[in-house]
Amino acid sequence: MRVSVITIxxxxxxxxxxxxxxxxxxSYIDYEYIVIDGGSTDSSKQILEIYSDKITCWVSEPDKGIYEAxxxxxxxxxxEFCHFLNSGDIYADDEVLRKIFENKEYSVPLLRGVQICAADTGIFRWRNHGNRDVTLFDLYVDTMQHQATFIRRSLFDxxxxxxxxxxxxxDWKFxxxxxxxxxxxxxxxxDIVIFDMTGISNDPKYYGLMCExxxxxIDELIPKTIRATFDHVIELEKEKRKYRRYIRLGKFINKLKGKKP
Known part of the structure; x- marks a missing residue:
């Protein structure tokens, strides 16, 4: 079995x-499909029963939240790999799993693809750090797009x-x-997934909790000396951006002055 698709x-x-x-x-068939429902009171359980012959395993029972599910x-x-495609998310097209897994082997345990996000301001393609090595600093200031990443099952062991x-x-901690x-x-x-932007991680009212x-x-995993170094680099980058804006503004003002009679 190449991939376990998990929906909560x-x-x-x-x-x-x-x-x-x-x-x-x-189109690819070497997968299993697991659905974990948290004891929904809407139509979810009826939908699971309708599609039960298409789902390898499903449960509908109370849980303690997203991550327990x-x-x-x-x-x-x-x-071999797990992929989390939660309710509301969909694959970018019908060939995604085939293009990733058919006749392909991977020596690395994390496969990163592109996540498509549809928002009120437009459609964004998050390239999940693109074609380069991901660093600890990348995770410190950002994350990997969970829904666009396939994780080797053995990493959880x-x-x-x-x-x-x-x-x-x-998921960020992991x-x-x-x-x-x-x-x-x-x-x-x-393109791996079209991401549903209505979840808890994108709700502004939870931004404070996310930062906390x-x-x-970070306190749990990152030594204080490394954290201090990362924070210093972030401050230096902020200063560089301010400086670049100052230079652009100066050039713009000089250009305007040059146009005066």
Whole structure:
């Protein structure tokens, strides 16, 4: 089994059906499909029953949140790689899994692709750090797009499951742990997923909690000397940007002066 596709859901029947249909339309068939529902009270369970013959394993029962649900999926997963395609998310096209896995082998445990995000301001293609090595500093200031990354199942045996004491950043913590463990990744220059932007991680009201959790993870994983170095680099970059803006403004003012009679 090459890949375990894992969907978690809670009271998002419409999004769940959209995601299920996206998975079962994949032309590649060497996958299993696991759906973990948190005991939804909407139409979700009925939808799971309708598509039950297309789903390898599904449960509908209360859980302690997103990451416990993901962990339930990981525990059941038998594929070489895990991919989290949560309710509302869909594959970019019907050939995604085939293009990644058919007649291909990977020596690295993390496969990064492009995540498409549709927002009110337009459609964005996040290249997931692109065709280069990802560094610890990249994770310190950003993240890897979880929905556009395939994770070798054995990494969860090596680093543990998602930490359920965090509500928003446990996937980021896990990627941090893999970077500290010197795990390598490869960039797949292709669209993987169209990401549903309505989830908790994109809700502005949870921004404060996200920052609080990230700081706790950094305190837990990153030595203070390294953190101080990273923060210094960030401040230097801010100063460089201010300087560049100052130079551009000066050139613009001089140009205006030159046009005066």
């Amino acid at each position: 859901n809670y009271n998002n029947g419409t999004g769940l059906e959209k995601t299920i249909r996206s998975v079962i339309k994949q 993901m962990n339930k999926g990981i525990i059941r997963a038998k594929g 090596k680093y543990g499951l998602y930490d359920i004491k965090y509500k928003i950043v446990s 990627f941090m742990q893999t970077m500290l463990g010197d795990e390598k990744s490869v960039f797949l220059d292709m 959790e990230r700081n706790k993870v």
